[in-house]
Amino acid sequence: MPRIPPSVFRQALRTDPLLVPLLPVTRSLSGAQAELRWLRKEVPKPKLPWAIVQRSNYRPLQYILGDQPFLDLSIKCxxxxxxxxxxxxxxxxxxxxxxxxxxxxxxxxxxxxxxxxxxxxxxxxxxxxxxxxxxxxxxxxxxxxxxxxxxxxxxxxxxxxxxxxxxxxxxxxxxxxxxxxxxxxxxxxxxxxxxxxxxxxxxxxxxxxxxxxxxxxxxxxxxxxxxxxxxxxxxxxxxxxxxxxxxxxxxxxxxxxxxxxxxxxxxxxxxxxxxxxxxxxxxx
Amino acid sequence: MLKLLRNSRVPRTHLPRCSRLWYISRPYSTPTASADTSIADPRTFQLHPSLIKRARLLSEELTALQEKISGGSSFSVSDQKRFSELSIITDTYTKYQDHLTNFQELQELFHDEQEPELKNEAEKELRELQPELTAVASDLKAKLLPPHPFDSMACILELRPGVGGDEAAIFSKDMLEMYSQFAHVKKWPYHIMSQVRTENNGITSATISIDEPGSYKLMKFERGIHRVQRIPETETKGRTHTSTAAVVVLPKISEDNENPDADQREFKPEEIRVDVMRSRGKGGQHVNTTDSAVRITHFPSGIVVAMQDERSQHRNKAKAFAILRARLAERERAEKVENERKMRTSQVSSTDRSDKIRTYNFTQNRITDHRCGFSLHDVGGCMNGTRLEEIILAVEKNYNEERSKELLEIEENSDKK
The missing domain is CATH 3.40.50.150 (Vaccinia Virus protein VP39)
Known part of the structure; x- marks a missing residue:
């Protein structure tokens, strides 16, 4: 797997420090931004740091959020x-x-x-x-x-x-x-x-x-x-x-x-x- | 005063017989100003004969429809819809006719030299009636103009910063908030379909969907370049900057939650390509990616729509198709308008082509719409959505005036031929 360039880390840090732990998991800035947005939307604020740590340990986002949209359904995971x-x-x-x-x-x-x-x-x-x-x-x-x-x-x-x-x-x-x-x-x-x-x-x-x-x-x-x-x-x-x-x-x-x-x-x-x-x- | 009035009255005999110009009611600025000084000629309020003809045709259609519905043989939603549309127009038409005959009778009394007491009374009533009649006439005119094909639809607004770098991105963000607030004030359901943030809390693009059917009717006037003049947050030396943001308004042809596969089947396979993010490895159970970005390319038009906001690829696809169809429909409409315009010999200025449509001057607390020259001295009230409607309505009024003028020109040209 190619290394993530340090410039991307710097850019992530400037945009939002919370993106940095997500970056090695998603491997792209846009992916990290999307995941952070979904986390912010669905995880209650006190639990957000916990969720980010979990995600940075490679726990699947669907398990952290607890569900995944599937066609017109919302499937609990x-x-x-x-x-x-x-x-x-x-x-x-x-x-x-x-x-x-x-x-x-x-x-x-x-x-x-x-x-x-x-x-x-x-x-x-x-x-x-x-x-x-x-x-x-x-x-x-x-x-x-x-x-x-x-x-x-x-x-x-x-x-x-x-x-x-x-x-x-x-x-x-x-x-x-x-x-x-x-x-x-x-x-x-x-x-x-x-x-x-x-x-x-x-x-x-x-x-x-x-x-x-x-x-x-x-x-x-x-x-x-x-x-x-x-x-x-x-x-x-x-x-x-x-x-x-x-x-x-x-x-x-x-x-x-x-x-x-x-x-x-x-x-x-x-x-x-x-x-x-x-x-x-x-x-x- | 009365003497003056009498002298200013144009004797009928001096009027050119078939001058059409006299039938066109004057632009909307006149009524309140003239109400204080003089009594207008009733012909000022008379509408163009073709419009009157249209009104009669519509009321005939209404009677026919009424018989059909009361017959009870068939019921259809579209009939009901048409019925309510027609009855609104016909009501306005009858009201207009009542007012006009009333006005003419009063006018006769007013010019009747034998009874001076009646004359005063008549004058008083005329003054009261005049603004009402003007309002009804312009209302009727707006209703009689052929409706815009997408007027009954919901709409999608796309915002993009223009020149001005960070400040333009921040202004686009402000505009996005303005439109969401506006929808909120109007109690219209809306949702932000996608937005891409920049580092300075601005946006590089945003799409907001206003789901109220008929919202396109007002929002279509928002398309174009919006210019802002203010001291940006990022400015350290207190200089005023000028930047722009572009707004594109699209009619919402399909719902987001419709089946994208049905959408896809509508297009020929060679016309369209759907790309998804290629995941690492072999896909399927091998990867539990959250990357659900979808990109649709429509080859005949060269339109590319990318969508990545939803967690489900299926929903991203549905949204992307909704935007693609909206863009195609809008393009088709623009082409049609352009063709019509080319066919006409005389080029008429219209709202559709102006690029810079509005200026938001924060330092002077003023918003000016360049299409109708309307200024609102309350930037804050506009940006929080409460007074935006005033501006849009002024533009709409101007637009209707221009369209009726265009209509008359077409009629006159065809008469000459």
Whole structure:
């Protein structure tokens, strides 16, 4: 990482001394100014020095402020749960218009942001997570955002096929998931604010999660399920999912995010209710 | 006195028959001044025949609409809206007609040489009626002018310092406060969409959104260069500096909270490029960035909008699209106006093109608007938003006068052809 020039520190000091501790974290003056503005707006004044110290120790801003806007929702964030990413926000906004009146399963729901975003499509939504503290946060978010569609939460481990899981997923029409997708080798090299503060459980994983999603959730429900969208971290994972579902005759494509990375693998039944062809940036 | 009055009256026979000039009511400065000295000719208050024709057409439309609504066959919000608009205009028109006939009758009594007692009474009443009639006439005229296409919309104001360095940035900040205070005084909902601060508590750019529908009607007069003359806080030797700030007023075409993806779909993919901050590494779960800056480039017009104030990229995008659409709409309107102007042979001076529109002179405690020559001797009252409206209303009045003049010129030109 390039060193921040001393001139930037001097400029920060002249503009506002409180910017200086934030500078190594944000690595740009404009970023530090934005974060300081949000901190000033949302943290009560006596707690501001505490918040700045926390932030300068690389604690994620979303954990300090306690929430993150996500589409039209305000999602409460707490330690132990992954912070919603803008990439997720982006692909959900793209996919939402295609969905109406279906049963949706959101596997690895975390804060529940993905599941709750589909509120308003008249759907029956179930969010699944292995962690109970995530589920209670998701429930909180459901209430605070006044989601009136039918949303349920279930505590299941998708890696192991159980009767519970089978029962919950029965009759699913559309499958979404943002599973952990960072391979262990990459995890060790992550930013401090991710590695030291966000749960490893929500980050580290690779092909095994896509295997589980296809084998445990999709394949038992092949006759009802018409489409899926999984977030991915690299193009390998897309290829893996494509190879898994191609044998069922499904169409597969992927989405790119605005930063130019491969972000989602999308699959749909050729004669099903969804036609994601227009949505995809590339179709295999 | 009366003798003088009688002599000053222009005999009807001497009037050129179809001189249009006589139908135009005089600029707004006349009524109070002339009320004390003489009784005006009723024709002064008569409006241009084309305006009268328009008023009649509108009242016919109102009757038709009334029948439609009372028939109860269909109800639509737009009908209701149109109905209320029309009934306001028609009410003013009837009031104007009543006043005018009243005025003419009184005038006849006044010139009736046989009954001197009645004459005094008539004069007294005429004096009372005259300012009222002038007010109604100008009111009606303003209402009959074709409305500005964006008048019913909310607006977005963009502020930028001009020449003058730090002082200009500080003045821009003062202007931003003035507009927020003004919106506050008017009880209009508003929010500051973005602002970039400088070291000296000034701003390098700011965007304020006034969300009241119809606020564009008043605020559109604020566009242009505002000049300030004062001793800056940064000045050590007590010299007066002159600096400027530029204000751009845009109609608010879309709401911020609308779906930016729907906005994006409205533009062709090759026309538009959306850039986000490229995060370090691979993005997604790898980074929990707070950098949510978004930049939209619209290639056909070369407009670039950047937005970074919100914590959510989605909302930044929505805001950026709102500003882009507003700028495009404003540009389209400006082009249309320019084309119309080119088509006309005679160039008419108008409010739209003047660049320096207003001077804030702090040392003399005076604000002068150069478009109508109106001066307000209360800088503080203006800057805290309480008396800004007075200036804007004066400009609006002047603008309406000029537009009606322009309208008449167009009519006359087309008559000649």
């Amino acid at each position: 707490a330690e132990g749960t992954l912070i919603p990413r803008w990439e997720t926000e982006e692909w959900i906004a793209r996919i939402k218009p295609f969905i109406s009146n279906v049963k949706i399963i959101d596997a690895c729901t975390g804060t529940g942001c993905v599941a709750l975003s589909f509120n308003g499509t008249g759907s029956n939504i179930v969010g699944i997570d292995i962690d109970t503290s995530c589920l209670s946060l998701a429930k909180f978010n459901q209430q605070s955002n006044r989601c009136d569609d039918i949303v349920h939460w279930a505590q299941c481990d998708i890696l192991n096929w159980t009767d519970d899981l089978h029962h919950v997923c029965k009759g699913v029409n559309f499958l979404v998931s943002n599973p952990p997708y960072i391979p262990w080798e990459e995890y060790t090299k992550l930013d401090r604010s991710v590695k030291n503060f966000e749960p490893q459980l929500a980050l580290v994983g690779d092909l095994e999660f896509y295997n589980a999603l296809v084998h445990n959730l999709l394949e038992p429900n092949l006759n009802t399920c018409d489409g899926f969208v999984f977030e991915v971290g690299n193009v390998n994972q897309i290829h893996h999912v494509r190879d898994l579902v191609k044998k069922h005759g499904w169409n597969v494509g992927y989405l790119m995010d605005s930063a130019g990375y491969h972000r989602c693998v999308v699959g749909w039944k050729p004669d099903g209710r969804f036609d994601f062809k227009k949505l995809c940036d590339f179709v295999y």
